[in-house]
Amino acid sequence: MTVLIDTPSWPAHGRLWAHLVSDESLAELHGFAAANELPSRGFDHDHYDVPEELHDKLIAAGAVYVSGNELVRRLIASGLRVRARDRSPRA
Incomplete structure (x- = not known):
């Protein structure tokens, strides 16, 4: 189980952004995010x-x-990827 992060290279809101994912489970990802106070x-x-x-x-x-x-x-490979066309709009 690993939480992965890439290079901050996506511009938005006047800053650059990276992506944080798990190669095992969303529970692992949410746990890591909560432990590090990510909103x-x-x-x-x-x-x-x-x-x-x-x-x-x-x-x-x-x-x-x-x-x-x-x-x-x-x-x-983890099976957690949600393709863009399968994403529902944010509320």
Whole structure:
């Protein structure tokens, strides 16, 4: 079981964002996020969006840095990936 994080490279709201995922379960992902005080509003179907300024803190807490391609590959392999076309709009 591993929580993975990629490079903060997605611009939004005046900052860069990374993705945080689990290659095992959403329970593991939500537990890690809660332990590191990530707000639940950062969860987007199969990952958390993480602001650049928290990147190093999350790695120090145990998230494993991987490339964006590796993160997506492992998320798909886990069976947790939610494809864009299958996502319901946020409320």
